[in-house]
Amino acid sequence: MPITQTPLRYPGGKSQLRPYITALLESNGLTGGAYVEPYAGGAGLAMGLLLDGAVQRIEINDKDLRIFAFWHCIFEETEGLIREIWDTPVSVAQWEKERAVLERPEEYDLLTLAFATFFVNRTSRSGILKGGVIGGKKQLSEYKIDCRYNKASLISLIERIAAHKDRITISNLDAIEFLRERSFSPKTLIYADPPYFEKGKALYMDYYSAQDHAALSEFIRTQVKVPWIVSYDSVPEILSMYSFARHRDLRINYSAAKKQTATEVMFFSDSLIIPDEVSRQR
Numbered sequence: 692m693p694i695t696q697t698p699l700r701y702p703g704g705k706s707q708l709r710p711y712i713t714a715l716l717e718s719n720g721l722t723g724g725a726y727v728e729p730y731a732g733g734a735g736l737a738m739g740l741l742l743d744g745a746v747q748r749i750e751i752n753d754k755d756l757r758i759f760a761f762w763h764c765i766f767e768e769t770e771g772l773i774r775e776i777w778d779t780p781v782s783v784a785q786w787e788k789e790r791a792v793l794e795r796p797e798e799y800d801l802l803t804l805a806f807a808t809f810f811v812n813r814t815s816r817s818g819i820l821k822g823g824v825i826g827g828k829k830q831l832s833e834y835k836i837d838c839r840y841n842k843a844s845l846i847s848l849i850e851r852i853a854a855h856k857d858r859i860t861i862s863n864l865d866a867i868e869f870l871r872e873r874s875f876s877p878k879t880l881i882y883a884d885p886p887y888f889e890k891g892k893a894l895y896m897d898y899y900s901a902q903d904h905a906a907l908s909e910f911i912r913t914q915v916k917v918p919w920i921v922s923y924d925s926v927p928e929i930l931s932m933y934s935f936a937r938h939r940d941l942r943i944n945y946s947a948a949k950k951q952t953a954t955e956v957m958f959f960s961d962s963l964i965i966p967d968e969v970s971r972q973r
Contacts, residue, residue: 700818
């Protein structure tokens with residue numbers, strides 16, 4: 692299982708797909724090119740591909756200002772973010788303070804918002820920003836609030852990622868707007884991993900309506916001209932929206948709830964050669 696190359700714990704994150712996406716890049720002559728995520732989230736897969744040398748550049752975008760603030764500050768306010776991580780105590784009182792920041796993101800500067808996103812992500816169950824604190828507010832569980840908050844190792848990872856800032860572009864746009872505005876070279880793979888259709892509202896602060904999902908499907912079908920893949924929860928509505936594309940099942944261990952095997956689905960643009968197996972475990 693690949694080591695996760697992101698400081699964020701993200702529900703639905705695709706870090707464990709790295710070997711498969713690496714094989715897909717190789718099969719299609721895309722190794723050493725650009726890799727694009729319109730829905731960056733934890734960006735574990737993107738960072739892993741870059742740090743492994745599978746791609747030369749990555750472009751990550753997220754409409755959620757909280758997520759954008761975090762990635763922005765990793766590259767533009769690295770020392771300030773690291774200082775906040777070192778100096779801030781990990782406690783339930785601090786969790787409540789940072790959670791309040793996330794409820795009003797437009798009222799805070801990007802560094803304050805970035806740290807709040809990081810802190811709540813690392814101290815909430817399954818990394819869900821809308822979720823409860825690890826161990827509960829009374830901290831009676833065997834798992835305490837700081838069990839996923841190793842300051843030294845997280846800061847080391849942030850520094851490693853920040854060292855590659857010249858090969859990373861970040862933006863804070865609606866995904867369709869982002870894809871419409873950008874001009875991509877032919878040696879580019881776009882991986883769109885939108886919020887889940889069924890559970891998105893429970894997992895993310897910025898989620899999609901059925902109309903949003905349909906609009907994305909239509910845009911990808913008619914406007915995206917470079918190689919692309921899309922992944923979703925496997926539900927009839929999504930299978931219908933993407934009936935124009937080939938697809939394969941993804942078998943996963945789902946970590947945003949009880950440990951259980953779940954199925955997602957990946958869709959492929961017509962030009963792509965699909966490697967034999969699509970499976971991952973989280």
